[in-house]
Amino acid sequence: MKTARLMALTFSLAVATASPAWLYGADTPLNATAEKLGEVNFPVSCSADAQKEFNRAMALFHSFWFDPAKVAFAKVLEHDPGCGMAHWGIAFMSMGNPYTWAANPNAAAAGAPAAAEAQRVGAKSERENAYIGALALLLKDWQTSEFRPRALAYEKAMEGVTRQYPEDDEARILYALALNITASPTDKSFTNQLKAAAILEPLFKKYPNHPGVAHYLIHTYDYAELAEKGLPYARAYAAIAPSVPHALHMPSHIFSRVGLWPEMVEGDRASYLAAKAELKESTLGIGAYDALHAMDYMVFGHLQQAQDNAAKALLDEAAAISKVNVENFVAAYAFAAIPSRFALERGDWKQAAQLKLTPGDLAWHKFPQSEAILVFARGLGAARSGDVAAAREDVSRLEALKAALTAANNSYWAGQTDVQVQTVNAWIALADGRNDEALRLMRAAAEAEEASDKHPVTPGNVVPSRELLGEVLLITNQPTQALAEFERSLKRDPQRLRGIYGAARAAEASGNRQAAADYYRKLLEITAKRDTERSELVQAKAFIESQ
Structure with missing residues (x-):
């Protein structure tokens, strides 16, 4: 383990100064301590202090920073124990990345208790109860039913929220996310993705500092045929929420599609370092979602540039990990893909x-x-x-x-x-x-x-x-x-x-x-x-x- 820690520290020191300025914005030094999550205003019928914390929790939510988001939603409950939407947020974040729900049999089990609590506590407005009800459809009979019909029911319910409350931009953002989640990978007309883009692109102009809008637009255009359309949002997102490892990583979803390997490596290096900084010394033998995910992308980008020594350093670091702090699909994928890429890309x-x-x-x-x-x-x-x-x-x-x-x-x-x-x-x-x-x-x-x-x-x-x-x-x-x-x-x-x-x-x-x-x-x-x-x-x- 000491060897792995030393290797990780050496690599980190070697690359810590390499992160490009576009990731952070002109006024933000790399060692800035001020939290930058973007701006979210999601009105809920809870106390004033709870509302402030809820907005912060939703900024974390929209960047898929799951554990900090759950902590933030728990703080909402400290301010207002009757804030049912805080339980809604905990349920959503407990399920992990929405794009892996179909492949993760534990997602529904993790989110169901908080979703049930959200229904029990309820909310003081019909609008918020509509959010809670939509999530309940996603988890209804999860032990005995297939994921896709439940996901489609959730998507339709969120569409209903947007129609009932047409001024609720947060509902529209989450509906666009639902469209992406339920998009069929075999639909080459990209029906759902283009519908999501039609919702999100005007909202990006209206809310240029909203983390979810930029984030979900990147996912919307994360296809070979659409990737060029995602470049403006890829270049914007990391500067919107530079405190979040996943926000630093997400632009590389587009960069990898168009072959911008240096930009991809730099963004994932910043994400990797941010994720490593988040971990305690005792968990440096990592399995964190963000760190391993970024490492896989970095290895891929390095190999396309014949930077085999840099890729080998990451391969060795991953190979030295004997225990992970979280077992999930993303970590398992990275552990399998990194050595596979290293061998196959080099023939x-x-x-x-x-x-x-x-x-x-x-x-x-x-x-x-x-x-x-x-x-x-x-x-x-x-x-x-x-x-x-x-x-x-x-x-x-x-x-x-x-x-x-x-x-x-x-x-x-x-x-x-x-x-x-x-x-x-x-x-x-x-x-x-x-x-x-x-x-x-x-x-x-x-x-x-x-x-x-x-x-x-x-x-x-x-x-x-x-x-x-x-x-x-x-x-x-x-x-x-x-x-x-x-x-x-x-x-x-x-x-x-x-x-x-x-x-x-x-x-x-x-x-x-x-x-x-x-x-x-x-x-x-x-x-x-x-x-x-x-x-x-x-x-x-x-x-x-x-x-």
Whole structure:
């Protein structure tokens, strides 16, 4: 543990001065102690002192700073024990990130007691009782019913609140959040997201310092096809609530979509440091939602810039953690994704084939979708290393994890795991010389992956399926088709190092030397601040010098 603490401290000192000024605003020094959460005015029929604390609690709420928000709502009750909306807030925050509710079987159980207390205490206004009633629908019969119908009932109830109280902007903000929560990942018309944006964008002009408006607009546009629209809000949010680790992190949801890797790393570094500062020394062996979430994003961003040494420092820090302070899906995802990314992004297939779940005593059975990330990476590494038997074992494990997710009605992650199964089977087929089958499976995986979308917990797939399809085409000596697939992949996942390198190789192999030179130059451009001289970059420089 001392080693982990020293490593964390060393890394923190190395990066503490690197946070860009845009994160904090021109007047805010990095060591500022004044709390900055943004501005929220959410009227409730409670005492004057309770109202003031409630506004602060809602500012924390809107930035998903869960534990401090629950403490703040508890303080509201100290001022006014009859403030039913404080129990409403505690219930909402107890459930954790709304974007993970469907995948978190403990969310409803955590929120139900406070929601029931909110109903028992009630409120002095019909408007507030409408909020409490809407939340009750989300949790109604949670032990025996599926999540999605309850979420849709909540969404409709919040729409009803906005219609009954058209001047209540907080209801409109929460309704927009509900639309995002219930948005289908397979709906490529983005019906819910565009409806949410139509609500939130005018409110951003009206309330430019409201944390929830900027925050939810980032989530609204966190899709490859919409990401450019989210840039103004990504650049605004961290300056609105610089005291909140999650607010410092959220802009990277958009930056990762458009390939702004330096901005992504800097924002997540600031979030990571803020989250680490929040933890006590005794809990430095962390599992905090904010810290690990930011670390995963940082590793991803560093690897796209060939900053492998920086990524390795974070990998080692995560590997040194033996006990987490909170076991949740986000922490489990980061523990699985960080080592998987490090191996796959560097093309180290033998390292990928040897991956193991850590920490070993984490309750991995609660998070099959997280385990599947690492098993997939391991299976892909085994297949690409020629160990077909080991790859088949990992396919069997993925099938079992998919069955567990299906049984839990977690259709999204069951679908993602099916894509992983098809992908590893494609590379097994390729290793066996069954090239046509390999291409068929990889095409099916790419189409299925693109019919859905990435989950908000991740900066991106540990490797895009269409990028892998391009690699299969290159290996099977079809460079022209490979170039088309790499270029298509880069439209969905722009500025990816391996995607650009693949396009360069495909263009070179197909005789298109100008396109190859352009891609190789792009590769050197995005890795201008690299800390590792990868073989891909040596090849790029050699090709350009030969022109």
